[in-house]
Amino acid sequence: MVFDRTNLDRFPRDPGVYIMKDQAGEVIYVGKANNLRNRVKQYFGQTSDTRFFVSLLDDYLNDIDLIITANAKEALILENELIKRHQPRFNVNLKDDKNFLHLRIDSSSKWPKIDVVRSPRRDGALYFGPYHSASKIRQTLKLIEQYFGLRNCDDLTFRNRARPCLQYQIKRCPGPCVLPVDHRTYDNHVQDVIRFLQGREDELVRSLKGKMEHASQALDYENAARYRDQLRAILGSLEDQNMVQIRQLDQDVFGLYREGASLQVSILFVRRGKMVGSRTFDFMEHGIPDSELLSTFVNLYYNSGAAMPDEILIPVTVSNFEVVEAYVSELKGRRVRLKVPQRGANKRLLETANKNAEHAYFQARRDLSARDGGLVRLKEKLHLKNVPHHIECFDISLFQGTEPVASCVAFEGGSPKRSRYRHYKIKTVEGTDDYGMMREVLTRRLKSGLIKADLPQLIVVDGGKGQLNVARAVLQDLKIDGLDVVSLAKARIIDGINDADGGVLKTSERVFIPGVREPISLRSNTHEYFLMTQIRDEAHRFAINFHRKRRIDRNFRSVLDDIPGIGPGRRKTLLRHFGSLKAIKSASSDSISELKGFSSTLAQTIVHHLKTQDGQ
Incomplete structure (x- = not known):
């Protein structure tokens, strides 16, 4: 069904938002207008609009929904929300940028500290940034911790600490958690940090010089030396910044x-x-x-x-x-x-x-060209059917036969596509049957891909001929044709032969492909070598991290997990409120039942279970 243009004359002339949909009802474009009828009409007939998708409207467009607003400002806000919600293919899509880091100080807290956050919120706190790299923010935090002496522990640790931590011992925190710290002095440190983060260097330098001179006159040479070190650190950090405007604006x-x-x-x-x-x-x-x-x-x-x-x-x-x-x-x-x-x-x-x-x-175009060239050469080198724009690599990780897991990492256009990374817990294979585990994981992934019409162009399995044959068998069982599969084996040491420097001599990375007995060696310092080893190493890293997390979760399983009715949410609520397992064991059923989500019956069950566990 094609959009009926005769409806355009019935469109209102009010401000608002128009939502274009395709044959499947999917939103393909969202726009705003001061006059909906005039704006939408501009897409049809003779138009100077050169956007790519406008020429495709006759094929794609099925319907247009309208939302009338009171004014253009409301239309602007609504357009933002709808674009973020629907992510239309023909709009400018700007996802929330998780790479921006900010520092947050809640000055309303009795003992303020600095938090690292992704996105500022309207919560009355002060935010500083954005910082565009983790190294930059670590450098700033290191300077603040070393010379300004604010606490860096979280609020739960702060409330439940019984003695000063290492930060106090190395003179990077005054220990307000347990020691009688002068609140005015601490607040002065907070204000100095705020001046530093806001770039009010002249004011901060004057303040530190005044404190240094005052301490020196009072013969308090220890504090005078501390203020001197603070001043040197601040002046040193300012030397790295170049003034581009005389006006001190953001x-x-x-x-x-x-x-x-x-x-x-x-x-x-x-x-x-x-x-x-x-x-x-x-x-x-x-x-x-x-x-x-x-x-x-x-x-x-x-x-x-x-x-x-x-x-x-x-x-x-x-x-x-x-x-x-x-x-x-x-x-x-x-x-x-x-x-x-x-x-x-x-x-x-x-x-x-x-x-x-x-x-x-x-x-960006040079990087894209290099990646595309590497993919073309990879196709030629490995005799693939297709240029592998979408590659998925699988790896198995286990330790002494326990907690076996697998990873699947995806690369698109030669770059990691982390939103497509997947973990797998091995469900049907016991012991250390690496081939069986690989068969299970590939079967689960490819069955899902067949249902969703979402298959890669190349599958890479970590291993040698055995793993390759497993992958080929899975493809045959599922009757999947046209999908390339290879295995990548790590370089191995050549026994009895040393290199020119007397060190061990290794083979190059080896790729096994179907129907060829001998592996194909990838020459180092080539795009195809870098891509294949990068995706294999990424799959290995992803699997190991997941396996490590599983082992940690198993080793640090809480006794609360064995109580009927206690899941991760309630366990977190108990620990956050009482502060420790010891405090929970000492709590009465009445105090537990006062928590949200805890009935009196559940509270009695918790108390009974913990007392039984302690043998009381």
Whole structure:
């Protein structure tokens, strides 16, 4: 069924959101409009819209749903929510960016500490960032712990500690958990940390110099030396930052670079006038005009929890400029200026952001070209039927025959696709039958793939000819044709032969393929060698980590797990409330029954079980 265009004349002229759906009812595009009828009509007939999907509407479009809103701002907010919910294939999709890290300080706490969080929340706490690498945030935390002396333990540990920890012994925490620490002194340390994280270096330096001089005059040389070390550390960290603005503003600078339907967005982060980092986003085959794409991108980016600056610099005027500015201001809680600079320092920042976008664009294309070339050479080297854009690798992990598990890791286009990684617990095989375990896991994966029409183009199994024959047998049993399968064996030591330096001599990595007796050797320092060993090592790592977790869970099984009616949720509630297993054993049934989700009968069962377990 094709969309009936005669319905367009009955569309309202109100602001709102339109939702395009395909024949299966799947949402393929979400858009906003000040006038729904006029905007939707622009997709049909003579149109200047060059976006790729517009030319496909006659084939894809089955229906258009409308949601009328009171104004353009409501339409903007609703569009954001619907795009995040449905992830339409033809929209600019910006998933919540899990790579951004922030530091959080809840100054309302009696003894504040620093937490590392992924996304800021509107909870009244102070957030600092974003930090774009784990190493950068570790460096910052190390400096704070070494010179400012804030606690770093979690609240549960803090409430239940009976004596100071190692941090107190090495003079990195005053021990407020158990010792009578002066609250005003601790709060001064918190304020110094806030000044440091906010980039208010002049104010912080003056404060530390004043404290150092005051301590020196009072003959308190130990504290004077501590303030001196703090001052040196702060001044040293400031030397690594370059001033790009005289005005001490927080700015996000958006740069664009486009070639045809492909677009790169770069964001430069300027905090208190200093460049602190950047981030790039790649959009392939998006023919959306720059102004419309940037409008949607800005809304989705800040709605996902990104830190809000004082100013946002963009290279082109976005559609609904005033609405976007009002929306991001509402997210921050005060005015955020949206600007398209034409001259001066802001214009130079914008040019830098555009250059970053251009560099990232060509770097991404070079990486993509190299990966594609490696996949083509891998096809030729291993005599595959298809270019293996979707590869899955399987590995088995067990220790002394216990807790056997398997892993499946997926690579798409030569890069890891972690959302497709899978763990498997071995269910039907006893002992150390590696072949049987591999058969079980491959059968489970491929049966599921047949049902969902989701099969890889190449299966790699870790091992030699035996594992390869198991994989081939599974494919034959399930009557699957056209799917390539190989096994990858690690390099082995050649007995009795040493290399030129007297060390052991090893073979190269060996790939076994169906119908060929001798393995194919992969020459090191080639793309195909790197790809195959990377995916094998990733499968090995993933399996070992899962197996280790299973062993730890088994070894540290709580006695609470043996109580009927106690699952992971209730166990966590008990430990969080009472603090330890010893405290739970000392609790009465009445105090346990006061917890949410614990009946008086369950509370009595817990008390009885724990007393029986202790032999009382």
